[in-house]
Amino acid sequence: MLRQRVVCMRRLKNHHLLFLSVNFFITILFSSCLQSNMFMPAQSSLKNETEPFPITIMTVSFTKNPATGDSPVVKAIEEFTGTQLNIQWVSNSSYEDQMNLILATGNLPDVMLITSKSYSVVNAARSGAFVEIGPRLQNYKNLRQMNRTVMNNLLIDNKLYGIPRMRPLGRYGAVYRKDWLINTGLSEPKTIEDFYDMLKAFTYGDPDNNTLNDTYGLILTSSPVSLDIIQTWFGVPNAWGENEAGELIPAHLTQEYIESLKFLRKLYEEKLVNRDFWLYDPALFNDPFVNGQGGCIVDVLDRANTLSSRMERLGVNAEIGLFGTVSGKKGLRSLSTSGYNGFYVISGNSTKSEYEIDRILQFMDKLNEREVQDLLYHGIEGRHYIIRNGVVVRQTAEGVSESERNDLSMLLTFIPKDFTTPVETNELRRKIAEIQSENEKILVSNPAESFTSEIYYEKGNFLDGLINNARIKFIIGEIDETEFQDIIEIWLENGGREYIREINRLYRENKR
Incomplete structure (x- = not known):
């Protein structure tokens, strides 16, 4: 069993945010985060790779009691990866809102889960909020084997910023x-x-x-x-x-x-x-x-x-x-799916050195070793499961809380693939x-998946809404085929034609 370290974790304050407007809410959240260092990236002057490297991570939780820094599973992951982790869990029900608020403040953690390539995410990438990782991947044995289709789907302006949480394409x-x-x-x-x-x-x-x-x-x-x-x-x-x-x-x-x-x-x-x-x-x-x-x-x-x-x-x-x-x-x-369910980015603030970026990428790479995948998915053998005939049998030891491993699977990226010990199936x-x-x-597949369309970010909600509503109305008999085509004309006349031209320009450029 991996030896455990005692890690002193700062306990976070819970902030009750009352807001009258979006701007006021952002201001309060920003102030609260600064006071508690909730989303402050872990700063380090360490140059000795044998010492634990501090990393702050913001990701999603689906349980009421996600794993804390005192969890033996977290400590085992820290031991294997040579890190000191500060995982900030945000409930799935509010994650999208919290993510956008953090992007707005510019006060990002070292590593952050991004749920989609939204307009705010694209703007953040363009403003330098994230580290471009594409040219760096060749230095990491697991990350460099990222699926090329999924990688292409993740591009923003033909640059790779994200490490995807891989999912089957044929799901x-x-x-x-x-x-x-x-x-x-x-x-x-x-x-x-x-x-x-x-x-x-x-x-x-x-x-x-x-x-x-x-x-x-x-x-x-x-x-x-x-x-x-x-x-x-x-x-x-x-x-x-x-x-x-x-x-x-x-x-x-x-x-x-x-x-x-x-x-x-x-x-x-x-x-x-x-x-x-x-x-x-x-x-x-x-x-x-x-x-x-x-x-x-x-x-x-x-x-x-x-x-x-x-x-x-x-x-x-x-x-x-x-x-x-x-x-x-x-x-x-x-x-085809996009092949991923969200992706992790590394904050690109100006104070982050090449050494720090490398240590974070080393950590993300090591998360894909079989030992760490097993920790993230199963927990600790003998404590959360046993091995019987070569497969995992869920069996939590007496007096052990399941919360020790809750939500840690959200850190799994499965690059190049799922190496976890198989479960009883x-x-x-x-x-x-x-x-x-x-x-x-x-x-x-979607041949335009990787394209960054300015027109879509400006008018996409309106254009998509027109077609989605027309589809429903046709199915339930509220409009006929002629009326459906009339809505298509409205779509074309209100940005659709420009959207098509832009996508085809990007398509031609991508083929060069």
């Missing part, structure tokens, strides 16, 4: 009630028509054998992801696609987009989906499935693990099935991994 698919499918006498869908037949049988074929008309096929929410995945099966591009002239056009200008909308409208008209889906909270996505109301979810495949665990706890007798995609006119296609988990691997052979 999307369908989760369905396999026991319902068996009850209706159908086989797993292979085509779009098969998919429709399954949803219809789940709605009108009494799949739960209770003789009541109390089920429906497809569960949708206000999140657009499910619709995007299904539309990809019809041949719709991932946001942008090439036309016959080799130019990029937005997905909603393709004929396949209209064809897919007509299919989705048919599902709605025949009541094969929940009636108020555009208002339905994504946080409640699982409820109709678990409660035996809806029979299929099109989303990330690993949602099946959550569904299975919850149904098992509730004593729901159900069998879950999975598939990655179904065949349409253009064959098998799978919508089941057929469902094996199936998810198998389908994700198959999906990667048929991915539909």
Whole structure:
């Protein structure tokens, strides 16, 4: 076992912030952070790499009691990486707001989780708030093996600032009630028509054998992801696609987009989906499935693990099935994710030396060693788990709190891959991994993912809102195809044409 160090951690004050305006709120937060050093980067004049190097990290938490500096797991990570960590946890519910406030003050921690390439993030990168790490990666054995597709997706003005929290590119698919499918006498869908037949049988074929008309096929929410995945099966591009002239056009200008909308409208008209889906909270996505109301979810495949665990706890007798995609006119296609879920940046303040940047990158590189990945994901062997037949079995020792390892997995980046000791698994988990691997052979990527569009940052919310609202209105029958095309014209006339020209200019420049 790694020897443990006693690390004195400054305890942070909780600041109750009362604000009357955004500017006032930022001022109060900034003052509070300065007084408590909450987000002050760790300064060090250390030149001896054998001494612990202090690093302040701001990242997200999903539990009420994330791991503290006194945690034996944190101490073990510090021992392995030669660091002294000050992890500032921010609740997921408020992380986006806190991140933007910190970016506004310019008082960044050494390492900070960024959730997306938003306008504020792009501006921060351009103003020198982050260290450009692209040219430096070759010096670090794990980081230099970063997936090139994901790296490209992360670029801002063709520069790399972030270390991604890697996720499978082929993560999307369908989760369905396999026991319902068996009850209706159908086989797993292979085509779009098969998919429709399954949803219809789940709605009108009494799949739960209770003789009541109390089920429906497809569960949708206000999140657009499910619709995007299904539309990809019809041949719709991932946001942008090439036309016959080799130019990029937005997905909603393709004929396949209209064809897919007509299919989705048919599902709605025949009541094969929940009636108020555009208002339905994504946080409640699982409820109709678990409660035996809806029979299929099109989303990330690993949602099946959550569904299975919850149904098992509730004593729901159900069998879950999975598939990655179904065949349409253009064959098998799978919508690609960006390949990451947020990314870590290193603050680029003028006081940070090359030595300090190197030590931080050494730390980020070491987080991808198998020993540290195991600590972050599993905890400490004999304390939080045991190894049986070569796999991890969760087993917290008596008197040990789970909070010792809470949320530490948020530091995992999995570059070049997941090296963690495998957990005790089941057929469902094996199936998810198998389908994700198959999906990667048929991915539909966004060719404009890495482009930084000025017009989009200025008008993107308006342009996206027009199309998203038009899509919903068409599906639920509030507008027809002619009216949908009228909205497309409004989109083009209010920044859309300029947006297309800008994206194609960037596309041509990127090809040089």
